[in-house]
Amino acid sequence: MRIDRWRGHAIAAAALLMAATLPAAAQDAATIAAQGNGKGAAPCQTCHTPDGGGQASGGFPRLAGENAAYLQAQLDAFASGTRDNPVMKLQASALTEAERKALAIYFSRMPAVATPDAAGTTPFADPEHLGETLATRGRWSKQVPACVQCHGPGGVGVGADFPPLAGQSANYLAAQLKAFRSGSRHNDPMGLMRNISHSLSDRDIDAVAHWFAAQPFPPKESRP
Numbered sequence: 684m685r686i687d688r689w690r691g692h693a694i695a696a697a698a699l700l701m702a703a704t705l706p707a708a709a710q711d712a713a714t715i716a717a718q719g720n721g722k723g724a725a726p727c728q729t730c731h732t733p734d735g736g737g738q739a740s741g742g743f744p745r746l747a748g749e750n751a752a753y754l755q756a757q758l759d760a761f762a763s764g765t766r767d768n769p770v771m772k773l774q775a776s777a778l779t780e781a782e783r784k785a786l787a788i789y790f791s792r793m794p795a796v797a798t799p800d801a802a803g804t805t806p807f808a809d810p811e812h813l814g815e816t817l818a819t820r821g822r823w824s825k826q827v828p829a830c831v832q833c834h835g836p837g838g839v840g841v842g843a844d845f846p847p848l849a850g851q852s853a854n855y856l857a858a859q860l861k862a863f864r865s866g867s868r869h870n871d872p873m874g875l876m877r878n879i880s881h882s883l884s885d886r887d888i889d890a891v892a893h894w895f896a897a898q899p900f901p902p903k904e905s906r907p
């Protein structure tokens with residue numbers, strides 16, 4: 684009897700200790716990322732890779748080290764349809780709000796990495812430095828500000844509002860610019876990216892996407 688009571692306390696204490704070191708939400712997020720949630724959401728890492736770095740060829744973005752509030756806003760946008768993507772709509776709609784939040788935090792805490800071969804396996808020919816010019820100076824004749832004014836120097840990202848573009852695959856970045864331009868992605872605050880993308884040609888988009896994909900991420904200064 685006394686031993687049973689002691690064991691009961693010991694188990695309760697062990698459970699408390701585990702809860703203190705590994706919050707339930709974090710456990711759930713790691714499980715969903717690796718195995719799915721058993722309710723229609725597939726394992727995130729199948730496409731976004733176990734280290735969260737993404738895959739350039741499939742257009743699967745890096746999630747590792749991105750801002751948690753930004754990631755959560757994107758999952759909500761896929762679910763509500765303000766960001767129209769059939770693959771991610773399926774995933775996001777199968778997650779509860781709490782799961783979306785937990786996954787956003789989980790991926791944001793992974794060490795930041797660049798997507799492997801982000802700029803593609805064959806060099807992109809840009810002899811006139813169109814990509815770099817758009818990124819760092821913009822095109823004022825068409826009211827296109829320099830991308831780095833919002834996305835930070837080298838496209839490293841600024842806070843929750845301006846996602847990093849550096850080291851994100853050219854495939855993915857170009858797809859997003861085209862999605863803003865066509866309006867299938869219309870979750871950007873004040874239509875900022877829709878306005879800018881309307882003034883960009885396909886060639887502009889490919890050039891600027893390749894330039895940002897080739898920028899170092901995480902930026903050199905922030906490496907330990």
Ligand code: HEC
Pocket residue numbers: 715716724725726727728729730731741742743744745746749754755757758766767768770771774778786787846858859
């Ligand atoms: C079958 C492949 C696949 C699976 C599985 C998948 N994703 Fe995605 N994910 C994509 C694709 C493709 C995109 C880009 C969509 C677009 O072009 O708008 C994306 C985009 C995202 C984005 C937006 C990132 C950004 O920078 O804006 C987030 C966040 C995300 N996925 C989270 C998740 C989470 C969390 C899971 C697991 C529950 C998951 N994904 C499972 C393919 C997948």
Ligand code: HEC
Pocket residue numbers: 744756817818827828829830831832833834844845846847848856857859860870871872875876879891892
């Ligand atoms: C006035 C500020 C501003 C400027 C200038 C700007 N952006 Fe953005 N951009 C944003 C915001 C805000 C978002 C996030 C939208 C959201 O919340 O979904 C964004 C998102 C993006 C995304 C999607 C990233 C992802 O992870 O899905 C791409 C790609 C992008 N911008 C490229 C560019 C390029 C290229 C330029 C320059 C030609 C540029 N941006 C200039 C504000 C700006």
